[in-house]
Amino acid sequence: MAADIASAPYALPLNEAPPxxxxxxxxxxxxxxxxDVDAKIKAAGTVIPGSKMSVPATVAPALELGYRVTPNWAVSLSGGIPPTSILNAGGSIAAEGKLGSTVAAAPTLTLHYHFLQLGAFQPYIGGGGSYLIVFNSRDGSLSHLRVDGAFGVLGQVGTDIMLSERVGLFVDLKKGILHTNARGAFGPVPIKTSVALDPLALTGGVTIRF
Incomplete structure (x- = not known):
């Protein structure tokens, strides 16, 4: 039994190609x-003292497609159905409530190393880049809302837990550094905001190999 487990493709020694x-x-x-939002909000070019912005957490279906260059090294592209994110005012402008909302996604391309010497438990670590794509912006208390697309970088850790050669479960954590700009108006007053989003994405689900 031990010999069978040791010879399985999901329990390989490091850098050994599977049958x-x-x-x-x-x-x-x-x-x-x-x-993790940090925003600098300016009205007519002047920072509004004590102003803040928050974005509640979102949940959406997700898909990552990967290609193993070697048994240990892989590249992957991940994305999903773009969720609607709410932009809320905070701090000294909290009375403005909902500033607006966006429908956006940030597809990521990452390179990662997979540790195969632990049997069915196969952790990995890597990093890469992402791009924020804004499909739609809707006004709230802020009129004429526009949010720019932006490039970001990220780190990735996770693990596959293989139930067989081809099917398993996974948990994945990505931490990004992503800054963008937003603009609009409070009545006749132009507003411009520099926003550090720095998102944390936690994904779980099913692994399928083919």
Whole structure:
């Protein structure tokens, strides 16, 4: 029994190619995104003292497609159904309530190293980049709301827990550094905001190799 487990493709020694090497894989699951917002809000070019912005967490279906260059090294592209994010006023402008909302996504491209010497438990670590794509912006107390697309960088850690050669479970954590700009108006007063979103994305679901 021990020999059978040791020889399975999901329990390989480091850098040893499996007899049946599945180069492609998919992570299918649900992602929760938690933004760590730091915003500098300016009215007519002057910072509004004590002003803040917050973005509540969102949950959406997620998909990551990966390709193993070697048994240990892989690249992947991840994304999902773009969620609606609410932009809320805080601090000295909290009375403004909901500033607006956006429908946006940040597809990520990452390179990661997979540790295969631990049997069915296969952790990985990596990093890469993302791009914020804003599909739609809706006004709230802030009129003529526009949010810019932006590039970001991120780190990634996670693990596959293989139930068989081809099917398993996964948990994945990505931490990004992503800054963008937003603009609009409070009545006749132009507003411009520099926003550090720095999101944390926690994903879990099913691994399928093919």
């Amino acid at each position: 049946a090497f599945y180069r492609f894989y998919a992570h299918i699951g649900v992602v929760g995104v938690f933004a």
